[in-house]
Amino acid sequence: MEKGQAESEARDLRQSVHVVCRTEELPPGERKIVEIGGRTIGVLNVGGEYFAVRNTCPHQGGPLCRGSVGGTMLPSAPQEWIFGLEGRVIRCPWHGWEFELESGRSLFDPERARVRVYPVTVEAGKVMLHA
Ligand code: FES
Numbered sequence: 213m214e215k216g217q218a219e220s221e222a223r224d225l226r227q228s229v230h231v232v233c234r235t236e237e238l239p240p241g242e243r244k245i246v247e248i249g250g251r252t253i254g255v256l257n258v259g260g261e262y263f264a265v266r267n268t269c270p271h272q273g274g275p276l277c278r279g280s281v282g283g284t285m286l287p288s289a290p291q292e293w294i295f296g297l298e299g300r301v302i303r304c305p306w307h308g309w310e311f312e313l314e315s316g317r318s319l320f321d322p323e324r325a326r327v328r329v330y331p332v333t334v335e336a337g338k339v340m341l342h343a
Pocket of ligand 1: 275309
């Protein structure tokens with residue numbers, strides 16, 4: 213087992229499960245900001261898919277989960293504009309840093325600038341956050 217994998221599994225074992233709300237209280241397009249153990253985490257329903265993201269932007273601590281969810285311009289040839297990742301990107305409301313909702317990686321420096329993301333499951337009609 214590699215070191216990174218072992219750390220990831222150890223972190224997963226430390227996570228506990230929290231009930232966020234009933235599914236009908238978090239319809240598509242909505243989000244809830246919850247506080248767990250001193251951390252604020254945004255739980256978002258994007259088109260029926262749930263994501264959970266730490267609500268502290270790694271740039272200057274802005275309320276990341278209050279930002280807009282949308283897409284972004286993809287790398288392309290000069291004079292070519294390709295829009296993509298619709299509904300997969302959250303944009304910090306303070307200075308516009310963008311992060312992939314699923315991985316937490318920033319779009320501009322995915323290896324070094326990232327935000328913590330958490331698993332979300334639905335069990336018995338409840339949205340469950342693993343954090
Ligand atoms: S605090 Fe989020 S982009 Fe600056």
